[in-house]
Amino acid sequence: MVAAALAAAAAAVTPSIAAVPHTTVTAAGLEGGGVRFDGIGGLSGGGATSTFLLAYEEEARNAIMDWMYIRGYAASLNILKVEIGADDQTTDGTEASHMRTPSEVNCSRGYEWALMKEAVKRNPDIFLYRLPWGFAGWLGFGTQNPYRTTM
DSSP, X not given: OTHHHHHHHHHSOOOOGGGSOOOOOOOOOGGGSOOOXXXXXXXXXXXXXXXXXXXXXXXXXXXXXXXXXXXXXXXXXXXXXXXXXXXXXXXXXXXXXXXXXXXOOOTTSTTHHHHHHHHHHHOTTOEEEEEESSOOGGGGTXXXXXXXXXX
């Protein structure tokens, strides 16, 4: 994720929000059915790509999160896409499942929920987007892929 790249910058002095120059871009012609621009976002997913962010000292972690999510400041991301974990190995790490059984829901497991809460704290209007990288074993009722079709 962007966190590693911003860590070095965040370790330096963080300027005040008022000192950051702003650029305004006006998009014309969207009323006629043009392509809609929803914003600029970041991805935390694909197997533990953001897990180390929580291991940073609080001051550095807060500076990184500020750089990424405060509106009108630095990266100013307004979309965050996160992995919905399934307790499985997805690329380079494992993200905890929020439902280990059909009757249990615990959304505070893992690091994605903490990341979303921190992003919302800095930008209450951020668009959160979730995508599963895997599915809980109980979902397929013993099959490997509950969505597999037979040819």
